[in-house]
Amino acid sequence: MTEVKAAAGADMPGDLGAEMIGFVNELKSFRADIQKRLQAQEDRMTMLDRKTISRGRAPLSAEADAGAPHQKAFDAYIRHGDDDALRGLPLEGKAMSTVSDGGFLAAPTVALQVQDALNITASLRRVANVVAVESANYEVLVDMGDIASGWSTEATAQAETGTSTVQRVVIPVHELSAMPKASQRLLDDAAFDIETWLADCIATKFARAEATAFVSGDGVNKPKGFLTHAKAPNGTATNVQIGTIPSGGAGDFASTNPANALIDLVYALGAQYRANGTFVMNSKTAAAVRKMRDADGRFLWADSLAMGQPAQLLGYPVLVCEDMPDIAAGSFSIAFGDFRSAYTIVERPDLRVLRDPFSAKPHVLFYATKRVGGGVTDARAIKLMVFG
Secondary structure, three states, X not given: OOOXXXXXXXXXXHHHHHHHHHHHHHHHHHHHXXXXXXXXXXXXXXXXXXHHHHOOOOHHHHHHHHOHHHHHHHHHHHHHOOOHHHHOOOOOOHHHOOEEOOEEEOOHHHHHHHHHHXXXXXXXXXXXXXXXXXXXXXXXXXXXXXXXXXXXXXXXXOOOOOOOOEXXXXXXXEEEEEOXXXXXXXXXXXXXXXXXXXXXXXXXXXXXXXXHHHHHOEOOOOOEOHHHOOEEEOOOOOOOOEEEEEOEOOOOEOOOOOHHHHHHHHHHOOHHHHOOOEEEEOHHHXXXXXXXXXXXXXXXXXXXXXXXXXXXXXXXXXEEOOOXXXXXXXXXXXXXXXXXXXXXXXXXXXXXXEEEOXXXXXXXXXXXXXXXXXXXXXXXXXXXXXXX
């Protein structure tokens, strides 16, 4: 005997069966709506992922992609002298400008490596004011005095106040060059990281030349160092002269209470500059100073407890700069000042490289140039210790 199943709702009262069928249909509709919404949400997430991959990269990645054609063309030029690709690049801003009288702009990664290396070296760059320019000179106006002021009431006429004196300082940029050398066999080696090698060589030579010029440069085709700026004893120094403080001894510190000269040096600097003051000296001078103690036997020198932070002397940071002179008769071996206000370093961001395979055959020379300048902008913000 064949069993025949009854249709859904056939054994139920008419109203109840209709309601059950309606409930089932609504449930199916609700489920379909939920699935539709989930699918739409999944589609939106997929679209966001695609945008993230294509356009939402980190700034450094985006810059690397933008400079990729330049990077590849520069590598071909450095290794094989192929400059056709560089000459054919479109001029899309500073990073892509290629042809110049002084060679070609270095690839972005090389320029950044050189700049980073210059910024972390023990030179005046660490504490001075660094400005990027596009022109051949940098001009700054320095206020040499405060604007006069006065008191007044509503019933009295306001008296005219005096104006301050403004000094115009012009800092020219000069061409700094380096010429590292490599063999063609080394350049042909695909495993050799030519860009890192080139950046390291350029940065090392640039850093040495810069550091010396910022301290003792004569200003002739190079930056003018602060030690060659006009100087005078602190009591008679004008606003455009660097004040000097005696050490108390002949070519040395005083035999008794030698630390007093350092205290005098600190407080010879105006209070508005002292808050940002930094000592500058070389390693030999630092070795002599860090042996000094106060009346209670405590060292004046305090090594930093935090990695990367400078040591402190009398509560102020110390920049150990090897281009400062050793302690000797008539030397200016210790400087103290607010160098961000006192000294300005001017540079053009372009780093240019010219490949020369002929002058030193079988080696290849790379003539790298960068324009840098420097000079004292506010002499009142530096004091020097002169050793008798």
